Amino acid sequence: MTEQTLTEAPAAGANGLSARKLAGPVALVLLLGAILAIPIGMGDQFVYHIFITICIFAALSTAWNIVGGFAGQLSLGHAIFYGIGGYTGVILVNLGVTPWIGMFAGAGIAAIVAVIISWPCFRLHGPFFALASIAFLEVFRVLALHFRDLTGGATGLMIPLKIGWEWMVFRERLPALLIAFGMLLVCLGVAWVIRTHRLGYYLVATRERESAAKAAGVRTVRVRLAAVAVSAALAAMVGTFHAMYLTFIEPEAMFSLSFSIQIAMFALIGGIGTIFGPLLGAVLLVPITEFARGALGAEAIGLHGFVYGVVLMLVVLFLPNGVLGLVHRVAGVGTRGRVEPVAPPAIALAETRPPVGDTVMRIEGLQKHFGGLHVTNDVSFTLREGEILGVIGPNGAGKTTVFNMISGFLRPDAGTVSVLSPDGAWVQPTTPGDYAALGVGRTFQIVQPFAAMTVEENIMVGAFHRHPHVADAREAARQTAHRMGLGHYLDAEARSLTIGGLKRLEVARVMAMEPRILLLDEVMAGINQTDVRRAVDLMLSIRDGGVSIIAIEHVMQAVMSLSDRVVVFNSGQIIAEGDPHEVVRDPHVIEAYLGKDFVHA
Numbered sequence: 001m002t003e004q005t006l007t008e009a010p011a012a013g014a015n016g017l018s019a020r021k022l023a024g025p026v027a028l029v030l031l032l033g034a035i036l037a038i039p040i041g042m043g044d045q046f047v048y049h050i051f052i053t054i055c056i057f058a059a060l061s062t063a064w065n066i067v068g069g070f071a072g073q074l075s076l077g078h079a080i081f082y083g084i085g086g087y088t089g090v091i092l093v094n095l096g097v098t099p100w101i102g103m104f105a106g107a108g109i110a111a112i113v114a115v116i117i118s119w120p121c122f123r124l125h126g127p128f129f130a131l132a133s134i135a136f137l138e139v140f141r142v143l144a145l146h147f148r149d150l151t152g153g154a155t156g157l158m159i160p161l162k163i164g165w166e167w168m169v170f171r172e173r174l175p176a177l178l179i180a181f182g183m184l185l186v187c188l189g190v191a192w193v194i195r196t197h198r199l200g201y202y203l204v205a206t207r208e209r210e211s212a213a214k215a216a217g218v219r220t221v222r223v224r225l226a227a228v229a230v231s232a233a234l235a236a237m238v239g240t241f242h243a244m245y246l247t248f249i250e251p252e253a254m255f256s257l258s259f260s261i262q263i264a265m266f267a268l269i270g271g272i273g274t275i276f277g278p279l280l281g282a283v284l285l286v287p288i289t290e291f292a293r294g295a296l297g298a299e300a301i302g303l304h305g306f307v308y309g310v311v312l313m314l315v316v317l318f319l320p321n322g323v324l325g326l327v328h329r330v331a332g333v334g335t336r337g338r339v340e341p342v343a344p345p346a347i348a349l350a351e352t353r354p355p356v357g358d359t360v361m362r363i364e365g366l367q368k369h370f371g372g373l374h375v376t377n378d379v380s381f382t383l384r385e386g387e388i389l390g391v392i393g394p395n396g397a398g399k400t401t402v403f404n405m406i407s408g409f410l411r412p413d414a415g416t417v418s419v420l421s422p423d424g425a426w427v428q429p430t431t432p433g434d435y436a437a438l439g440v441g442r443t444f445q446i447v448q449p450f451a452a453m454t455v456e457e458n459i460m461v462g463a464f465h466r467h468p469h470v471a472d473a474r475e476a477a478r479q480t481a482h483r484m485g486l487g488h489y490l491d492a493e494a495r496s497l498t499i500g501g502l503k504r505l506e507v508a509r510v511m512a513m514e515p516r517i518l519l520l521d522e523v524m525a526g527i528n529q530t531d532v533r534r535a536v537d538l539m540l541s542i543r544d545g546g547v548s549i550i551a552i553e554h555v556m557q558a559v560m561s562l563s564d565r566v567v568v569f570n571s572g573q574i575i576a577e578g579d580p581h582e583v584v585r586d587p588h589v590i591e592a593y594l595g596k597d598f599v600h601a
């Protein structure tokens with residue numbers, strides 16, 4: 001694609017774009033309208049029941065999706081929170097407390113329980129997290145069986161027949177539909193607010209690349225805990241209502257694994273990680289199974305499991321992004337194919353550079369072992385304000401390991417890293433979050449894009465560090481994108497960029513953090529000569545803006561023209577340090593790079 005066609009494309013397609021943007025909300029309003037209008041119009045009890053069930057499952061699945069979709073933690077124990085809501089509500093009703101209060105009590109308890117059990121589990125990933133969530137679900141089922149005085153044990157608990165809005169029990173189905181629909185709206189509203197605000201961006205970024213998110217200052221455990229607390233509270237509220245609707249609860253039903261799987265499955269089928277996918281999943285699947293159950297009666301016990309299994313298989317095989325993914329594909333949302341970034345605008349360098357200031361980072365005596373391998377040995381150097389420090393050395397010399405230690409990703413066995421804070425105090429940060437808070441930003445040698453996010457969203461994750469509001473972060477991200485030559489691709493998914501584009505995106509994300517100290521790990525590797533020259537100019541302009549830079553680089557042309565000083569690593573030690581032109585003539589450096597035979601050549 002040429003630069004010209006790319007520049008013109010948005011203008012030509014502007015009408016189509018706004019029509020496409022409108023189509024989504026219109027379809028949603030129609031769908032929600034139909035969920036209310038169809039049962040009211042038909043007036044049939046069974047149809048009411050189906051639509052109440054759709055609302056309940058869609059609400060639960062939407063709540064689950066905040067953790068399972070946005071945060072990417074596959075919870076198969078969400079019935080814990082649903083069950084806690086159900087039991088709290090019913091126990092309180094038996095004590096004469098209205099479920100309208102009980103549902104908030106259940107939500108509070110569920111949120112606390114969710115934080116307590118998720119804290120250790122968030123260190124587990126993939127199937128291990130799912131297995132841990134199942135184990136906790138089993139614990140709660142057994143607890144509900146055991147504490148008979150409170151829960152009624154295996155016999156379950158009946159809801160006292162107090163009818164009316166106060167008790168959430170009705171003779172007619174309409175009020176129950178209205179409450180279920182209201183709960184669905186609340187869950188959708190909360191999911192929408194989360195996904196479109198900083199927390200949502202942080203959750204998706206953490207899901208996509210946890211280390212890159214940490215480098216951008218995201219406290220990944222904290223944001224996941226916030227998500228799980230909100231998700232659990234919503235599931236518990238729905239659980240209270242569902243218990244009142246069912247009029248009877250027992251541990252097997254309230255803390256059921258198959259129920260948990262069902263909740264997750266609606267999101268998987270509808271479109272995991274999207275705001276409205278879970279709703280779509282429930283709308284498509286609940287009627288099929290409920291009608292089949294209604295038509296086949298007792299013969300259809302367990303049929304829903306079979307139907308869900310078949311549909312899930314088809315979705316996994318043919319629609320990996322769920323039904324909503326198919327809808328987006330048909331509507332042409334998102335980009336396809338590789339996107340080659342256009343050249344960034346030329347950078348006008350200042351005629352005189354600001355003077356190099358005092359020391360802003362002090363690295364003293366860093367040691368690191370990996371088993372028997374001594375990777376860094378007594379590494380000490382300093383960085384001054386507004387200077388560029390080049391770090392060179394042969395492969396495996398320990399450069400990236402040092403970077404990981406001076407950005408909080410690796411704990412040194414010995415030695416200290418001190419950073420001058422903006423208020424003039426020396427601080428010894430330990431975690432990536434601490435470093436980011438002090439204004440230390442870093443890139444990764446192997447690019448770490450948030451693949452499923454757009455270019456703009458990727459950069460926004462960095463921009464949120466200084467601009468907590470979405471509109472400000474978006475504006476900052478756009479400016480950074482234009483400066484990096486990514487302005488035409490704001491809406492392209494990061495995964496569609498070429499390697500050159502991804503390298504720029506990596507730098508753009510960290511630049512959007514407006515760092516005081518910038519750690520660049522081989523950002524010029526694999527890019528062409530013209531781009532190297534542009535990248536050099538960009539770094540010089542960043543430096544002239546008062547940023548101090550440490551750059552690991554193998555491209556010697558760049559090292560020589562950029563660096564004020566160079567440190568040379570070999571076998572985990574600094575073997576030379578000083579002016580780049582003198583350092584490259586140092587016999588030790590020549591020997592480390594080329595071998596003894598070349599020293600006198």
Ligand SMILES: Nc1ncnc2c1ncn2[C@@H]1O[C@H](COP(=O)(O)OP(=O)(O)OP(=O)(O)O)[C@@H](O)[C@H]1O
Pocket residue numbers: 370373375393394395396397398399400401402445
């Ligand atoms: N987590 C780890 N566990 C074990 N060994 C490691 C680990 N990380 C790095 N190493 C080893 O430490 C040594 C230094 O690696 P490091 O990546 O720091 O070198 P480098 O100078 O950055 O090399 P390159 O220029 O190739 O990126 C290598 O021998 C590497 O295999």
